[in-house]
Amino acid sequence: MSLEVLHALLLGLLLLGLCAAMAGGIPVAFALGGSALMVALLGMGLGAFDAAFLAALPGRLFDTLISATLLAVPLFVFMGVMLERSRLAEDLLTRVAGLFGPRRGGLAVAVVLVGGLLAASTGIVGATVITMGLIALPVMLRAGYDPRLATGAIAASGTLGQIIPPSIVLVLLGDQLGSAYQRAQLAAGNFAPETLSVGDLFAGALLPGLGLVLLYLGWVLWVAWRRPAQAPALPASQRPGLLPLLRDVLPAVGLVLLVLGSILAGIATPTEAAAVGAVGACVFAALRGQFSLSRLLDVARETVKVSAMVFAILFGAALFSLVFRGLGGDELVHAALSGLPGGRGTAVFAVMLLMFLLGFVLDFIEITFIVVPIVAPVLFALGVDPVWLGVMMAINLQTSFLTPPFGFALFYLRGVAPPDLPMLAMYRGVLPFIALQLGMLGLLALWPGLATWLPGLLYR
Numbered sequence: 001m002s003l004e005v006l007h008a009l010l011l012g013l014l015l016l017g018l019c020a021a022m023a024g025g026i027p028v029a030f031a032l033g034g035s036a037l038m039v040a041l042l043g044m045g046l047g048a049f050d051a052a053f054l055a056a057l058p059g060r061l062f063d064t065l066i067s068a069t070l071l072a073v074p075l076f077v078f079m080g081v082m083l084e085r086s087r088l089a090e091d092l093l094t095r096v097a098g099l100f101g102p103r104r105g106g107l108a109v110a111v112v113l114v115g116g117l118l119a120a121s122t123g124i125v126g127a128t129v130i131t132m133g134l135i136a137l138p139v140m141l142r143a144g145y146d147p148r149l150a151t152g153a154i155a156a157s158g159t160l161g162q163i164i165p166p167s168i169v170l171v172l173l174g175d176q177l178g179s180a181y182q183r184a185q186l187a188a189g190n191f192a193p194e195t196l197s198v199g200d201l202f203a204g205a206l207l208p209g210l211g212l213v214l215l216y217l218g219w220v221l222w223v224a225w226r227r228p229a230q231a232p233a234l235p236a237s238q239r240p241g242l243l244p245l246l247r248d249v250l251p252a253v254g255l256v257l258l259v260l261g262s263i264l265a266g267i268a269t270p271t272e273a274a275a276v277g278a279v280g281a282c283v284f285a286a287l288r289g290q291f292s293l294s295r296l297l298d299v300a301r302e303t304v305k306v307s308a309m310v311f312a313i314l315f316g317a318a319l320f321s322l323v324f325r326g327l328g329g330d331e332l333v334h335a336a337l338s339g340l341p342g343g344r345g346t347a348v349f350a351v352m353l354l355m356f357l358l359g360f361v362l363d364f365i366e367i368t369f370i371v372v373p374i375v376a377p378v379l380f381a382l383g384v385d386p387v388w389l390g391v392m393m394a395i396n397l398q399t400s401f402l403t404p405p406f407g408f409a410l411f412y413l414r415g416v417a418p419p420d421l422p423m424l425a426m427y428r429g430v431l432p433f434i435a436l437q438l439g440m441l442g443l444l445a446l447w448p449g450l451a452t453w454l455p456g457l458l459y460r
Helices: 003-023 028-045 057-065 072-085 088-100 106-119 125-142 147-162 168-187 198-226 242-264 270-287 293-326 329-338 344-358 364-370 372-381 386-401 408-416 423-446 449-459
Strands: none
Touching: 003 028, 003 293, 003 329, 028 293, 028 364, 057 293, 072 088, 072 125, 072 168, 072 242, 072 270, 072 293, 088 106, 088 125, 088 242, 106 125, 106 147, 106 198, 106 242, 125 147, 125 408, 147 198, 147 386, 147 408, 147 423, 168 198, 168 364, 168 372, 168 386, 198 242, 198 270, 198 386, 198 423, 198 449, 242 270, 293 329, 293 364, 293 372, 329 344, 329 372, 344 372, 344 386, 344 423, 364 372, 364 386, 372 386, 386 408, 386 423, 386 449, 408 423, 423 449
């Protein structure tokens, strides 16, 4: 049997082993690392795998642990959890809902606006969806809102934290795409490669993220106009005063401007800005009387759990990537994408379709660490702009929170929704918002400047 055939069989076994392990309920981090290690050992026994690839693993893991970019992940998680524990979302939603509620469709408008504001301050999808589901969903249902519109608006607005910076998915994509971009340039003979920073992705994602907010608002207002019985108004007596509204909104906006503004202005790196945001979140909680030692420990424990999950998957994905490359998988992917009719455009479409389909069964972190290191160097070699590709991937990954059967935003909302609300209503409710997200992908494909204009203006 030739070496090429043996490599192909081992690659198939690697992918089948990964799918079987995840289907069996094994955590993704261990499924990635375990399947890769077993196939690597089998390949070494058959003389089809070079052990030098495994020897490179400690250096790869050490580089991950000392990465200044990835240090922003636990800091942003801490900031988001602290703001969530300080009841920022509850008060914001109460005030904004009271402001817009007396208008037809106003509650859904308030949900979208608060979702966008929380996305730019906390960025934690689960906390946002659960909070809005607990507070807004019962009010919307009692007011006579169509359950599909109510649940769809809450679930979709909660996912805005994946695209509106500062976003953890953009930090992870920035790390993966940055290293892939440099490898692609070195392979092309450019020994002074350009860099791709998380700040570039933050700037590139800002306009598409705000565009998604506008698309969501447009859909909600269209439903309220065309089918007013599905989005009725609340009594005007629930309108809040201006002072309580400003008291809750301005500190959140100030923290967003402090963190995101310092990154876009080039004053601070994303990691430095994340540290400032973590401290600012503590100050914000203290000013609201929500800061204590027990709360700090609770936030720290939650931060450690989320960060440990992210880095465990990253370590498993690093081993998986090394074995995949050692078996010639990257060459097969390069040949497959380069050989598609239509060239670069078809290759990007194929990758986007693959990521969208994987979003039905995998989490965004898993897709980022499994797929991106494999396909990104190939797309960069074909001349794809790294900022545009990163924003496209981020919006695509955002859909994974809404696509059944494993849309995590739907699971979060199901956990706090009334028992008599059918799951089918939630699935039907998010369909228009998934279509809007795919529509934004289409707009970015037609006008890449939506993602590349602002980074070019700020950094080049």
